[in-house]
Amino acid sequence: MTSAYCNQLPPAGHIPGNRGMWAGILCEMTEFAVLFTVYFTARVFFPQEFRSGPGNLNLLAGTLNTLWMISGSYFVVNAVIAIRQNRPVLSVRFLYLVLASAVAYMVTKYLEFEWNVAHGVTAGNGAFFTVYYYLTLTHMVHVFWGMIGLGWIIFRTHDDAYSPTEHEGMESFASYWHATDLVWLIIFPLLYLLR
Amino acid sequence: MSHKQVVAVLWIVLVILTLGGSLLGETTEPGYVLMLLITLTMAFKGRMVVDHFMELKNAHPLIRRLMQGYFYILPLATATTYLLSNAQL
Numbered sequence A: 001m002t003s004a005y006c007n008q009l010p011p012a013g014h015i016p017g018n019r020g021m022w023a024g025i026l027c028e029m030t031e032f033a034v035l036f037t038v039y040f041t042a043r044v045f046f047p048q049e050f051r052s053g054p055g056n057l058n059l060l061a062g063t064l065n066t067l068w069m070i071s072g073s074y075f076v077v078n079a080v081i082a083i084r085q086n087r088p089v090l091s092v093r094f095l096y097l098v099l100a101s102a103v104a105y106m107v108t109k110y111l112e113f114e115w116n117v118a119h120g121v122t123a124g125n126g127a128f129f130t131v132y133y134y135l136t137l138t139h140m141v142h143v144f145w146g147m148i149g150l151g152w153i154i155f156r157t158h159d160d161a162y163s164p165t166e167h168e169g170m171e172s173f174a175s176y177w178h179a180t181d182l183v184w185l186i187i188f189p190l191l192y193l194l195r
Numbered sequence B: 001m002s003h004k005q006v007v008a009v010l011w012i013v014l015v016i017l018t019l020g021g022s023l024l025g026e027t028t029e030p031g032y033v034l035m036l037l038i039t040l041t042m043a044f045k046g047r048m049v050v051d052h053f054m055e056l057k058n059a060h061p062l063i064r065r066l067m068q069g070y071f072y073i074l075p076l077a078t079a080t081t082y083l084l085s086n087a088q089l
Helices: A003-008 A019-045 A047-056 A059-084 A088-118 A127-158 A168-193 B003-027 B032-053 B061-087
Strands: none
Touching (some): A019 A047, A019 A127, A019 B061, A047 A168, A059 A168, A059 B003, A088 A127, A127 A168, A168 B061, B003 B032
């Protein structure tokens, strides 16, 4: 990337959002690091289950959820860029697109779990499925927290609370949302692709 | 390229990689090559989100290294445990 591009990013050494949010994000990443360690340990001890497990999951649902998470991240960075350009109306529109992505994620998850039940994919089916439900349900909870935060950020943006020089709250939310996206980018290949 | 253009291009790249990964996972015979492609894609996607969506490219080095580190360690752990579990079959 050119230096011209780097000049459009926040200044060197900048921490997006506030330090409190970063403490939360690092806690979230640590929590998932523990869950991934459980996945890796279980994979070594139950190799056959982990080899055949992904074939029993709904790959379409996993793929769609990855697209929703990536798109949500894309929309939220655009919301931040818009507020820096002093375009709050555009920023709110992008935030509503983030909300639409989150709702689509939740609906897809619900339909996936329904499909699982119909096809006998339950947590009691073995180590792989136990880990699958632990990881995906925990991630879902984090998305839900994010949606509550998103509601607040939409309200504040409607209220003209953010400006090009002061939008720490929105940056904090954006950082959290990206972290949740990052976690899914690991969950997806581990559970749905690695056969 | 502006920041807005870079993230738009990256979004398209990430969507293509996701669809391509799913297609490979569905149609390719499982094995070491597929595992390597999956882990490299995981690492690349994560690093792109950290640097450009999360805007940590210029950020405080400690925060950036911690987040980037996740996408060195996790793909490495994925590959290692895949090899270990395959060795037991």
